[in-house]
Amino acid sequence: MKRVAILISGGGSNMVRLVETMQAEGYAAPVLVASNDPAAGGLEKARALGVPVAAVDHRPFGKDRAGFEAELLKPILAAEPDVLCLAGFMRVLTPEFVTRFAGRMLNIHPSLLPKYPGLHTHQRAIDAGDSEAGCTVHEVTPVLDDGPILGQGRVPVLPGDNSATLAARVLTVEHRLYPAVLRRYVAGDRDPVLI
Numbered sequence: 180m181k182r183v184a185i186l187i188s189g190g191g192s193n194m195v196r197l198v199e200t201m202q203a204e205g206y207a208a209p210v211l212v213a214s215n216d217p218a219a220g221g222l223e224k225a226r227a228l229g230v231p232v233a234a235v236d237h238r239p240f241g242k243d244r245a246g247f248e249a250e251l252l253k254p255i256l257a258a259e260p261d262v263l264c265l266a267g268f269m270r271v272l273t274p275e276f277v278t279r280f281a282g283r284m285l286n287i288h289p290s291l292l293p294k295y296p297g298l299h300t301h302q303r304a305i306d307a308g309d310s311e312a313g314c315t316v317h318e319v320t321p322v323l324d325d326g327p328i329l330g331q332g333r334v335p336v337l338p339g340d341n342s343a344t345l346a347a348r349v350l351t352v353e354h355r356l357y358p359a360v361l362r363r364y365v366a367g368d369r370d371p372v373l374i
């Protein structure tokens with residue numbers, strides 16, 4: 180069974196859905212949840228789900244990304260994952276780190292890539308007057324929020340939406356999309372999931 184490690188930075192709601200579906204359906208094994216923030220709320224949720232956790236605070240490393248990643252790699256490599264899922268992970272990874280996991284690292288991004296890579300995606304969609312928004316699961320490559328698209332989920336942008344109401348609507352689709360993509364991905368299926 181494929182072993183899946185998940186990287187988080189915050190509440191980990193996407194991580195919870197991935198872990199719960201793996202545990203319920205057995206399509207893969209959640210072997211580690213790691214965070215760059217020891218106070219990330221998702222770590223407690225992972226512990227409650229019985230998944231090993233690790234945290235490496237990125238702040239003491241300052242701009243030394245490689246130094247931070249060298250520390251973060253220790254629990255990740257110890258868990259011997261086949262697949263790495265970024266789920267609300269808010270640190271930019273170096274090309275060296277990404278290359279090490281080339282072809283087996285996924286990310287979920289809250290926009291319909293290639294539109295709106297980077298931050299503040301919902302506000303940008305609203306400001307642009309888009310009628311639709313959504314989320315994308317993609318393979319991670321050294322170019323930020325780029326890489327082969329493995330799935331997308333769409334939601335309407337409604338009159339009166341602000342970034343919080345739109346983010347909440349997109350998040351409910353993220354929670355369906357990521358497990359649907361990971362289930363196929365670990366089975367070697369790369370056909371995009373469109374919901």
Ligand code: GRF
Nearest residue numbers: 189190191192193194267289
């Ligand atoms: C989500 O919008 C996700 O798309 C983004 O981080 C946000 C929080 O995710 N990458 P989570 O609740 O920590 O999974």
